Amino acid sequence: MTGHIPVMLEEVLATLRPRDGAIYLDATFGGGGYADAILSAAACTLWALDRDPDAIARGAALAAKHSGRLHLLHARFGDMLDSLAARGVTTLDGVVMDLGVSSFxxxxxxxxxxxxxxxxxxxxxxxxxxxxxxxxxxxxxxxxxxxxxxxxxxxxxxxxxxxxxxxxxxxxxxxxxxxxxxxxxxxxxxxxxxxxxxxxxxxxxxxxxDELGEIERGLAAAQSLLAPGGRLVVVSFHSLEDRIVKRAMVGAAGRAGTASRHDPAALMPAPAPEFDLLTYRALRPSAAEAASNPRSRSARLRGLERRATSRQGMPT
CATH class of the missing domain: 1.10.150.170 (Putative methyltransferase TM0872, insert domain)
Structure with a gap:
């Protein structure tokens, strides 16, 4: 893991809140910094994706460290639904996405x-x-x-x-x-x-x-996989990425702009949102982190949580 410093690690863990027995996805494995921290924070299972075969190869040592709990898959995060379904995984308790290019x-x-x-x-x-x-x-x-x-x-x-x-x-x-x-x-x-x-x-x-298309596909897939109470945490690094993340999360939480009062659609009751925002404004790295790791300076963290009701709207 030499040379790899996971950005806003404390904030990611505080927002994700790993717990024992849960199943998580690190959708952008990279150097494995988030994966290692999540697995060390709770007795959980973690699936990890990366489209870069070099990243998957580097993860062998970490998989051995967390034997039986870390599962590495060579795949794009936009394809997470199919990649996980092929392994029998159809719901997750949390997803972490660290967008953009990796330090490696x-x-x-x-x-x-x-x-x-x-x-x-x-x-x-x-x-x-x-x-x-x-x-x-x-x-x-x-x-x-x-x-x-x-x-x-x-x-x-x-x-x-x-x-x-x-x-x-x-x-x-x-x-x-x-x-x-x-x-x-x-x-x-x-x-x-x-x-x-x-x-x-x-x-x-x-x-x-096709990074922006991947982000849109990945965000939609992650939301569909989250179990009630499941959390999505995304770290982005430039305005194009953050704009897509913000729009997706605000929309999922039912906080997007409403229809004009002259539009007949405005007369229809809006469906109850399935998600709540965990971050009403994007979190930024601390001054200390920005000083010690210049690559973190542009980072933005946003979080979303599926409400604790089933997808049919009944209490769990």
């Missing part, structure tokens, strides 16, 4: 997630499908611009896209260093000190891994 993926230059070290322009979490190099070297300008703007919130998306097309005409863009150099040369220096390549790298990574 960032630190391994050969994975191509970061521009801090030169490596192949890859960015695939599960080592399958089109890579970031494939997108950078084949997408038309309009589609590339849309990805950079929508997924990276890059204000100079068109300028960056045109630079990429111009450079790839000279030679394919195959390394993180070359792409970073192209992007930096296309955008003005950020007064905040953020590297000019940051937003474009984020955009390509999200596109390569």
């Amino acid at each position: 993926q960032i630190d391994e230059s050969e994975r191509g997630f970061s521009f801090r070290h030169d490596g192949p322009l890859d960015m695939r979490m599960d080592r399958a499908g089109p890579s970031a190099a494939d997108l950078a070297n084949t997408l038309p300008e309009r589609e590339l611009t849309s990805i950079l703007s929508d997924l990276g919130e890059e204000r100079h998306a068109r300028r960056v896209a045109r630079a990429i097309l111009r450079e790839r005409a000279e030679a394919p863009i195959t390394t993180t260093a070359r792409l970073a150099e192209i992007v930096r040369g296309s955008v003005p220096r950020d007064p905040s000190g953020i590297d000019g390549a940051t937003r474009s790298f984020q955009a390509l990574r999200i596109a390569v891994n």
Whole structure:
């Protein structure tokens, strides 16, 4: 687990409240920090998913430590319903999701997630499908611009896209260093000190891994699996992720905006929500954690609990 520091671990445990005999899911195993803490906090069973085969391989030692209680599955969290059902698991007492790229993926230059070290322009979490190099070297300008703007919130998306097309005409863009150099040369220096390549790298990574679609599918699946009293805890790291999480949880708790009074639907009684918010505002890392672990600074934690009634609405 070297190099892996689970973000907002105390807050995750306090919100999840692991208990003896319960069944939990760590939907984003990564370095196993949350999994180890949950299993150490209670005599429970934990299923853990990760789309990265390297993460599953790293988890063997932790599975041995918690023999018989930790079950590792190589799968995307958007597919958790099918993955768990195939093992006979149809309800859970809690789900934890830690969104985005893992520390291991960032630190391994050969994975191509970061521009801090030169490596192949890859960015695939599960080592399958089109890579970031494939997108950078084949997408038309309009589609590339849309990805950079929508997924990276890059204000100079068109300028960056045109630079990429111009450079790839000279030679394919195959390394993180070359792409970073192209992007930096296309955008003005950020007064905040953020590297000019940051937003474009984020955009390509999200596109390569369909991260936002996975989050939407994962949140819906997690809610459907929760038993009465079950809790969903999600840690996100940028506004695009947090926006999806907030919308899903607010909607599940029946706190989304109501219909206009001129809309006939407003005359119908709203169904009682099945969930309650555990966090009315996202929790943030403590000042001490942000200082000791810079990667935690942008983290946001939100929680949701299924009400203690059955899915048919009868008391349990």
